[in-house]
Amino acid sequence: MSIPLPLFIAVPLVMAFFLPMFGRKGKTAATVLANLVTVSLLVFAVASIGKTEVYEVGKWSIPLGINLVLDGLSSLLLLAISVVASAAMLFSARYMEQYTAKAKYLSLFLLMVAGMNGVVLSGDIFNLFVFLEIASLASYALVGFGCEHEELEASFKYMVLGTIASIFILFAVALVYGNTGTLNMAYISQAIQNSGLNAGLKFALALFIAGFGLKAALVPFHAWLPDAHPSAPAPISAMLSGILIKTLGIYALVRVVFNVFGISVSIGWLLVVLGLLSMVAGAFLAIGQWDFKRLLAYSSISQIGYVILGIGLGGLIIAKDNNLPWASLAILGGLFHLVNHAVYKSLLFLTSGSVQMSTGTRQLKQMGGLAEKLPFTRATCTIASASIVGIPPFSGFWSKLILVVAAVQAGFYWIAAIIVFVSLCTLIMYLKVQRYVFLGELPENLQQIKENRGSMLVAMVFLACLCALMGLLVLVPCLKQSILEPAVKVLTDGLEYSAIVMKM
Amino acid sequence: MAIFYILLLFMIIAAIIAIETKNLLSSVICIGALGFGASLMFLFLRAPDIAITQIVVEVLGLIILIRATISRDLTFITGDKEFFGTVISVVIIFVIFLAGVKVFETLPDFGTAIFTEAPDAASQTYISKGLHDTGAANIVASVILDYRAYDTLGEATVLFTSIIGATVILRKKAKKLLEDPE
Amino acid sequence: MKGMTIIVKTVSSWIKVLIVLFGIYIILFGHLTPGGGFAGGVILASSYLLLMLAFGREFVQKDLPLALDSKLDCLGALLFAMIAVLGLVLCDKIFFANFLYQKYLPGQPFNLISAGTIPFSNIAIGLKVGASLFLVIFLLSTFRRDTSA
């Protein structure tokens, strides 16, 4: 079955335009419809695995019109987006009952999903910017959804930094247009291959890295993330940490650096250093936190570091000695970690939401002994923690193992040592969560709490099963070949992207 | 040519006043001057579509901004200015500016558009085939609503998103008490 | 807010008609002359803004209730998305095909009815932009009063 690519954007968009018409009475219907959309997106994403397709919108051949490109990397991201989105949407069905304006919330959620799908599929640099703005604007509004003091403050901070990042990206697009005269990524790539990088394009690349780095919250640019992610409602935190920073930040950055501008040794080192800084700084900052969601947010910075480290290491190996098997292994580790992190970090945020909904607090010191009161939350949280720390059967172990092996193989022993060291810090972090949330004394005021069942539970169990099974993605050859390897190949092919797109 | 320099200098002066003045309302008014300067500039750069849009957006944007500032107690920020931090950021920004000026030497000179040099530029096709392909005499309209209509869908969605976001942020009551679970 | 003096009210109720007409003109002729859905939509919004300034918020509420306004906003966006999706249905599965121009209604260049779906897209965008911008200005102007009262 072949799915026309625009459906990935059109279905959530049309539903998002339609949903605000439901008032207070149609709330249930709106929730059901929104869930249907996310589930159907999941079906579409599964159906489009392993395909490579170029779709010309309005049948205008490129560079006249805009094209949508589906390749291995896009379909990997589409899959991750739709998995996290369906779980978070299911979770919101019950969780968002504590807020008003649910129909508008659902609409914003779908707009965010549509924006991310648009970013992932776009083959045109300006179009990528437009869809990035849709997803960002929806996320600014969603961070401030609760309209409390902290939420508005975090939302404003996030919005200012995010808008500056967007303007950087737009300026870079303008510079690229001024230098090459085209906006299509394949054509830009070709023009760069013909004429080489001049000062203008280098400046544009710097602006792209700064802009996408801000969106991805890599370490020098991370100031907004620890405020914005905890302030949002739990399902939105799961979306933001789980997938938004990866789509708007990492995916866009990697696409522009690898496929449009071409990787070089200096850019490879830059990515590796950014990744290492994020890993170490994020982990240290996370250990000191006493706010459950804030700890998770800092840990996201650290985990994003792993992803960009793996991809940057692969790029470095390609640029330095063009050893494709080694580079593929590093990139495989990075991308696999991206998917893993999407699943377990969103699960962790969902469990934090469940805990917060039951206890009414996010402070670790005010909790304790919740293991018997919230058995399912406890079980899923433990699975996710084991996964993020890297305990063998769970997913996180495999991606970290691949990263370590790749670093050792390429001779970067110190990088491997840092990876192992940061894993230990992560272990401390999550032992702390287990100790203060689920073990220990149950405080007096929490004797009466109950666990929230229903849709929230289903969403958490779904993600926990995925956590346990994700290891199969690298262990079973046919899954590996159909999902991960095409994505890796897109990056190792590098500049051949333009030839592939133009040929189709 | 001189008109561009005059307008640009006017805009820069307006921007400096808007940034440095102590009174928020006058700073908003200066942004208005900046916007109308930009609108005139667009007109002289032969972009009437943009000039019209800019001028109407400017009016609306000004109303929104004035709405935000008027009848607020406009406490001026008196707190101790971090002089050192300001100097450092000015220096950093100046250095980036100097680096950036070099960048513009790589662009084609002002007044010679890139699309006249690039052989397969899309814009060549737009102006020569646009009327035939889409039937619209206004080439900009044919670009935004036919060749690149997908962008315009995105644009309409951005506006929609921000309006829904604004209604969400400005709603009266955000949280409600939840009935007992199950 | 009761609104302004009788002179302002009378003049603005006349001018409003002219502004609405101008907005509609800008929208309809967007494919022939400068302007288009977006600029025209903002002009439409500003006509209601003028009414709001002259007559007060309650009067405008009667003329254009907030619920209707937000429905119009959604409707405009839906219409534009529908034009895109219709291309998928009517014209060989092409998203955003200008199906009217290519298949059904080529029209003559420089006429009002030409360029296929472009005028219709302009109308949809004009509707959407006008409704949504008026909505946001209305919300911004009423917000403070509601919370302080």
Place this chain on the structure above:
Amino acid sequence: MPYALCFLLFMLGLYCAVVKKNMVKIVIGILVMEYAVNLFLIMLGYRFGGTAPIIERGQLLESGQIANTFLNSSVDPLPQALVLTAIVISLGSLALMISICIRTYEKYGTFDITQIRRLKG
């Protein structure tokens, strides 16, 4: 040279957004940056003695071709389309940003971000 002045405008906006402590001033800085980028894009498409990219009746020849007077003088339509989109996006983000500012003002009673600091770290 006009490009450099435009870049100066961009940098002024960046300076304002980064250094100022007032929420409205930050928004103003962002607006200045947006104007500068829009202007820059339109400047890229300008050519000396150009005309607007709108075909008039006389310029459509009998053969269906467009007259050379138009082809050789029209400015670049593509940046104009991009700027139209960018202006709308900036208006949208302005509306959302001002809503957040007003709501924050209601909560804290000030626009000064040094006093709006409940979040630590």
